[in-house]
């Protein structure tokens with residue numbers, strides 16, 4: 001088959017893995033956005049900056065405090081999530097009763113502030129982060145780097161756990177109900193404002209987690225969030241805002257599509273997602289998994 | 294807590310939705326163990342009064358004392374946890390939750406509520422449909438679910454906003470029995486009812502609401518002699 005289309009199988013599988021790895025990041029990031037949007041009705045533009053903060057938290061933990069990768073994987077999301085909670089309590093909270101646009105403007109403004117601060121401190125050139133899992137597996141038909149495999153596994157586990165928490169547990173049923181009727185859920189005795197704060201913190205922590213996960217394969221740089229978040233927003237538009245499962249599936253799927261495009265028509269690999277977005281917007285404006293309003 | 298006395302005391306309650314002033318000095322009392330109704334035409338402010346008691350109306354003034362605690366400025370989750378259960382007029386069944394999840398959404402706030410099985414014994418229909426999506430139930434089933442879910446919480450003061458609306462007569466009768474049964478168990482209930490005949494079979498007293506305030510109080514046994522006046526108030 002590979003001979004027929006003139007592509008070496010090694011290259012094909014390598015691009016497929018790379019696509020899955022990218023998809024892993026798209027999935028975790030768009031999942032966080034979907035969780036936040038569902039309950040807060042806020043399009044969290046700061047998500048990319050929070051992803052970058054996760055990577056830097058890992059970097060700072062390592063270089064300043066000697067905390068290894070595995071410790072950072074736990075600590076960095078907590079730190080970034082906690083900063084998110086402060087943002088929610090002091091700023092976002094005041095915008096819920098207003099149009100979406102205000103939340104978008106505030107979170108976009110925060111991106112400029114946060115990225116500016118990091119650029120001033122660390123410059124624009126990236127910092128390397130050592131690979132905690134060097135080496136790889138020779139599968140016969142391809143060589144699979146250990147760390148890539150880990151990224152895919154970690155993201156699948158986190159996505160599944162989040163899906164399970166929201167769709168299958170009692171806590172998740174509070175969340176789903178509050179997405180529909182926050183006033184009524186509160187009138188049953190549930191502290192919805194606290195739930196909103198924790199949900200934002202959780203969504204942001206997911207971004208921080210993705211940031212640490214990315215640190216060893218991407219250079220840690222103040223601009224890393226800007227680069228990926230544009231694609232992630234396209235993923236969210238394609239999947240449909242607010243659908244948990246939709247965000248996850250669309251993330252992996254589009255990563256794969258991107259990888260395959262890189263094999264068959266490399267010139268289009270950086271635009272294919274946006275082309276799909278345009279088509280989806282034309283045919284199904286609410287997104288593949290979104291419900292029509 | 295005293296076993297007698299007043300459970301809820303509303304005094305000079307005013308409420309607004311945005312700019313529109315809806316309640317103009319509502320005052321009424323609910324003695325312990327009684328079933329009390331709010332009667333009045335559409336738009337008189339009955340639902341708004343319940344939402345105020347629940348803390349769900351943004352701007353409210355005056356006084357609402359529940360078991361002696363002033364709640365006029367309290368957040369609605371705090372009010373619920375004092376022991377108030379609420380069945381909203383629109384039922385408020387959640388589409389993204391199945392029947393069991395809907396049933397178990399309101400946290401148990403006091404001991405003495407029903408168990409899941411007791412609730413299902415009371416409403417066997419809900420047991421049959423336990424795994425259905427909440428909004429896939431029929432209107433009547435949703436109404437049963439809305440009532441069932443607050444019987445689990447242990448709240449001893451219930452707000453029922455038109456609980457019989459849209460239900461078949463046999464179910465209405467059953468709800469009547471449940472209300473009388475709850476009263477016998479010592480519950481205190483505030484009821485909004487369009488079905489005046491139904492109200493008179495369960496209630497101890499009635500407050501007639503017009504344009505956002507109470508214009509008349511009648512004990513249930515006085516109803517017969519006041520029929521004409523009442524019909525004029527309600528425009529029936």
Ligand SMILES: Nc1ncnc2c1ncn2[C@@H]1O[C@H](COP(=O)(O)OP(=O)(O)OP(=O)(O)O)[C@@H](O)[C@H]1O
Pocket residue numbers: 310313315333334335336337338339340341342382
């Ligand atoms: N969310 C709202 N925003 C603005 N006005 C409202 C709102 N809800 C109710 N109103 C107005 O407040 C007034 C009282 O409404 P309310 O729902 O309390 O009446 P009600 O006595 O329960 O009537 P019904 O018997 O039809 O249920 C009405 O004039 C209604 O139009």
Ligand SMILES: [Mg+2]
Pocket residue numbers: 339340341382454
């Ligand atoms: Mg009403």
